Amino acid sequence: MNIRPIFWLLPALFAAQVQAAPLPPKVEQSLTAPEEHFDKQPPADVPAPPKPPQQSESGSLTISSEELQKQPALLKQAFYSAIAANNTPAVRLLLPLYRRLPDGNEEVPIALSEAMIARADGHYAQAIEKFRFALDKQPDMPVAQMSLAQTLHSDYRYPSAAKAFEEIAQRTDLPPEFHQVAQTYLNSIKAREDWKFQVNGNYLDDKNVGNTPDRYIIGAWSLNPPESAHGISYYGSVSREKWLADHFTLRYGADLYGKTYWDNHRFDDLAVRVKAGFGYQTGRSETVVQPYFERRWFGSDGYSRELGIGIDWSYWLTARNQLILSAAHATQNYDDRRYLEGRLRTASATWLFVPSGTQYWTLGTDWTRKTAQDASDAYRRQAVRVGWTQQWPAQFGTSVNLSWAKRTYDRPNFPFNYIRIDHERSAAVSLWNRKVQWWGIMPRLVWRWQQTRSNHPFYGDYTKRDVFIQLNKAF
Structure with missing residues (x-):
């Protein structure tokens, strides 16, 4: 039942260096920053609402x-x-x-x-x-x-x-x-107290790994043209829970997610998060509180450390409708880019509707507040998202997810005297068949589209499209 909320990939800053008029080091670093979050596809399984024990329907009344x-x-x-x-x-x-x-x-x-x-x-x-x-x-x-x-x-x-x-x-x-x-x-x-493992991965063929804008010659500045990279994206998790008393559990685990490019290691990205906390679960609701620590590497160097706490709460309003709320607060420290140091606060709300045992719909909103020592790198982000997952005859399944977001920064970003505003859109479509599995590994065909429109030319407009096969395994 634990059906937890979905967090979308946030567009990266551009990996390019100015070749004409040189930019200050801070600006050059901002143009080679990694993505804030990795792209983790939503689960293929269709969740079902909590059900009471099976009851016999035998016997009917034929008398008024x-x-x-x-x-x-x-x-x-x-x-x-x-x-x-x-x-x-x-x-x-x-x-x-x-x-x-x-x-x-x-x-x-x-x-x-x-x-x-x-x-x-x-x-x-x-x-x-x-x-x-x-x-x-x-x-x-x-x-x-x-x-x-x-x-x-x-x-x-x-x-x-x-x-x-x-x-x-x-x-x-x-x-x-x-x-x-x-x-x-x-x-x-x-x-229920056994260790749980999950892994997935897919091949990457990224023709613009640094998210370079469509126009990379801007006045006196010339950004590096788009770079391509080939590699793999991967995600793994391990978790366990121990029952302390009725409803109460101790929960702990770790997540590892990253991208590795064998022909462009400058953009390798790896993050490891460990977490431990407590959960409270009933037949209709679930609450989880977990402090966590995350360490991240970009390229071959350490990039950032994040220490925070996350709170997740879900409640079945009816047998078909669930409300899911999540919030997190973290302190971020960076190995080199100290001007990015600050606090990260996130919150989300999701409505899950399960009209039948073969499909579900989600409608949600996300809010992010990032502070930084340099106010031009601090921002607020609001997003809305919708998703539909369907099981079809012959064990086929599809999933469609759409999102829209607006990111507004606190102060003008060099060298322009206006507030940077980014508009982000994304779409993802997945197709799978439960009959097609090898050793419990189920492949999914995924098409993904992302677009960013920014009023700041250094982070300007770009669009990315990907088609790949993702391999999933849970045990």
Whole structure:
């Protein structure tokens, strides 16, 4: 469920040196700065909203509510049978009718039916309370015991769920099916604490690796023409979580992402981030707080260090709609370019809509505030983005993502006496087929388009297009 927000590639400054009238060193350095973020494609998997345990839909009523109300014995039998069969739709229909009976106030059946309805509606805490009440009154109810354990699992109360499933697995008076289900859940709880790995990579054929503007002869200055580079882009992550108590986890891991060009190492880029923090998760919401440290190298030299903290929060408003919020605050220090040192603050909001199990839509907005010792390198950036991912017949899948952004700097940038403003647009389309995999590695065909329009000629207008195959592996 962890469906986390998507951060887009921010255009780089231009990798060029002035050949005619020389520029101050600070300007030359700014024209050879690396990209602020690496491009990490959105996941191909279609997320599904949280689901309650599977419920039986067997059994249907062929008698009207009015007629059923006139036959109390039949009504009770239908009500008890619906509870025993875990048939929540029938229980939802019959409970109000049962309450109208003169003796329709039995605590245990009412508690069990209310628990089933609450679980189906995603109100897990209420469901757990009702199941426990019923089991306190009547302990020997294996079906209710299993339902309680499953609900604890759905609400991410894993230590309590593990204890409940172990009790079921140890009972010798239950059918083998109960033991099998309990063991399956116990295995899934244990697997949740395993190390998780993810890697992806793709070939790079960049004809303008330095993002040189279309016009690179500007008055008395002449920027180097566009440079090409060939190499690979790669990303890898390792993470783990340990359950401390119901809902609470310790989370830690590392990310590595970069680009390597075998014919132009001047633009090699590598960043390594380590993080550790805590998470709180329920059946409907998740909160993660993780401090982190990132070290970055550009070319063959150290480039920057970043120390910060990130906060992510998500909440399922309904079974199909999720709200995702993220924020981060960091201090940035640079090996050589001290004028860039300052603070970086980011925030984002994303609405996730899952109309079916085969597609989802995202609509989001991002905000960035970068401060720097030199105010001409400080800026504010606002962005909006939209995405659509679809699973098609024959296991084909597609993903389309669009974004628009505006970046406004604080003060004029040399040698022009006006505020620099960049307009950024990007689009990405991915195609894959789940049948096409080798050793768990699934290729995706990706087309990507990026465009930047700036009023500052040194960082001016340029457009980039890429088509490549990306390889993905998670284990």
